[in-house]
Amino acid sequence: MKPIETRLARLARKGDQRAFAEIVDLYKDKLYHLAYRMMNNRQEAEDVVQETFLRVYKNLDRYDEEQKFSTWIYRIATNLCIDRLRKRRPIYSLDAESSDHEGLDGYAMMPSDDRTPESELILSETQRIIRDAIETLPAKYKSVMVLRYLQDMSLQEISDVLDMPVTTIKTRVHRGREFMRKKLENKV
Structure with missing residues (x-):
């Protein structure tokens, strides 16, 4: 018998919106925690989760049922995080004084995470x-x-x-x- 995620993916592929909503419910928190740990920013983590589910939805026909669904969805989320991390500006030394921002160290330049x-x-x-x-x-x-x-x-x-x-x-x-x-x- 196939795991529940595989059955849900099959139903969602056929257009069952409730099945896709169940996939979202099963993975939204897990993916958020993964993305938050990698991005260290709530907004970016939420964006990664949203983009992950968009990609899953668009590419359900590409999901190989012989593969674990969790592996597939984590791969999508992890790759999105890695792409975002690569696009970030270079990391400044936190303790170094910046000549552009007199008197501010790297900590003061870090974005707040509320x-x-x-x-x-x-x-x-x-x-x-x-x-x-x-x-x-x-x-x-x-x-x-x-x-x-x-x-x-x-x-x-x-x-x-x-x-x-x-x-x-x-x-x-x-x-x-x-x-x-x-x-x-x-x-x-």
């Missing part, structure tokens, strides 16, 4: 440091680290999502961890 005092209290200092370290990773490591440690995917699942050999995923996880370890050592 954080409330309550949400700041919820985040522990350790979580903030780790999130910041993940944010500084190059896109090719960031996507792997988010999928592995924040989405709790196996190396094989990440390999399927990113359409890369498991050995490449292992290397990127290793290098991503090394990159983060160095960043975190400088914080402590």
